[in-house]
Amino acid sequence: MNMLQVSVWRGGASGGYRIYEVPRQESQSVLDVVTYIQRHIDPTLSYRFACRVGMCGACAMTVNGVARWTCRTHVSKVVKGNAIQIAPLANLPVIKDLVTDMRGFFDKWARARGQFVSGSGTTRKDDFARVASDSPERVAANAGIECIGCGVCYASCDVVSWNPDYLGPAALNRAWTLVNDVRDGARRERLAAVAGDAGCHACHTHLACSERCPKDIEPTASIAGLKRAVARAALKGEL
Amino acid sequence: MNNDYRARNHPAWWAFLMHRLSGLALSLFLPFHFWALGNALQGEARMDALLKWTEQPLLKFAEIMLVLLLAAHLTGGLRLLALEFLPWRGWQKSLLAWAAGAAFAVGLAFALAL
Numbered sequence A: 001m002n003m004l005q006v007s008v009w010r011g012g013a014s015g016g017y018r019i020y021e022v023p024r025q026e027s028q029s030v031l032d033v034v035t036y037i038q039r040h041i042d043p044t045l046s047y048r049f050a051c052r053v054g055m056c057g058a059c060a061m062t063v064n065g066v067a068r069w070t071c072r073t074h075v076s077k078v079v080k081g082n083a084i085q086i087a088p089l090a091n092l093p094v095i096k097d098l099v100t101d102m103r104g105f106f107d108k109w110a111r112a113r114g115q116f117v118s119g120s121g122t123t124r125k126d127d128f129a130r131v132a133s134d135s136p137e138r139v140a141a142n143a144g145i146e147c148i149g150c151g152v153c154y155a156s157c158d159v160v161s162w163n164p165d166y167l168g169p170a171a172l173n174r175a176w177t178l179v180n181d182v183r184d185g186a187r188r189e190r191l192a193a194v195a196g197d198a199g200c201h202a203c204h205t206h207l208a209c210s211e212r213c214p215k216d217i218e219p220t221a222s223i224a225g226l227k228r229a230v231a232r233a234a235l236k237g238e239l
Numbered sequence B: 001m002n003n004d005y006r007a008r009n010h011p012a013w014w015a016f017l018m019h020r021l022s023g024l025a026l027s028l029f030l031p032f033h034f035w036a037l038g039n040a041l042q043g044e045a046r047m048d049a050l051l052k053w054t055e056q057p058l059l060k061f062a063e064i065m066l067v068l069l070l071a072a073h074l075t076g077g078l079r080l081l082a083l084e085f086l087p088w089r090g091w092q093k094s095l096l097a098w099a100a101g102a103a104f105a106v107g108l109a110f111a112l113a114l
């Protein structure tokens, strides 16, 4: 049988790679490979997944050096000869094996004011707000709204490695979708939260996030939008 | 864990590296540029001697490289400005190709005009 040589990160931050032989199958995903190892070779292997169909964002890992969603990454796309290397996501603390601690990542969404704040004082008893689907704000929000929170962009961003306080592409992209939500009432606070050295102005426009995002979101464009919105607000004396 | 070169192997990162390196190289050249200009203050003969010295083939080649660096840094900067100030989606790759192409064309035009 055709076998894959899979080297998998084991242990915490100071762990190492261990090699496993996994049978090659047709239409095999990288997540299938990891699951095979845990079910058939070593049940102590830790990793995360939930949906297996690219919706939950839980399964992201570093595959042959590149951050990817493993449930929708075919082995055929990444395999080198018959070797694959699988590691936990970069830029996040390793808990064990392929599991990282995502708290810092999501705390930054909160710091970027990633929560919707009703601005019109309406309650659930009121009718739906009407937002024209072709309005520029709605189009801008649409472009970033499908984020699944997988952390692939965050793990791929050099600025996150250089500056651990940097909010990162996903949190800033989330903030940008809300800046474009005409129902939202926290625009000023949000722009203040994302401005500055740990915010949108730290982005070097490397485009790694946009290159790697499995949902084809372009956080770089959202961050550039934030920079312009912050500049405009500052000129108007709103910040 | 940290990323290695494999995570960085994509066109936009190479563009970043090119922009950074050309910028550094140009800033290293700047003192020589001023020094050469300063020579003009020391009289015509001295400047002419220096200009004659730069006629050597090796220095001509270096000059073409310099123009290429300048063109690369300029178009790289224009590309960044476009990314930062224009609302864009999805065309950053074509922009990158344009920037590289324009830089190369300028360098070539200069080399041929010599």
Ligand code: SF4
Pocket: A156, A157, A158, A159, A160, A168, A169, A202, A203, A204, A205, A206, A207, A208, A209, A210, A219, A220, A223
């Ligand atoms: S474009 Fe900005 S946020 Fe995206 S990877 Fe580069 S530095 Fe990070």
Ligand code: SF4
Pocket: A146, A147, A148, A149, A150, A151, A152, A153, A154, A169, A170, A173, A212, A213, A214, A215, A216, A217, A219
């Ligand atoms: S922007 Fe893309 S890569 Fe980043 S967390 Fe969202 S889905 Fe994942």
Ligand code: FES
Pocket: A049, A050, A051, A052, A053, A054, A055, A056, A057, A058, A059, A060, A069, A070, A071, A072
């Ligand atoms: S397991 Fe849900 S996105 Fe991969």
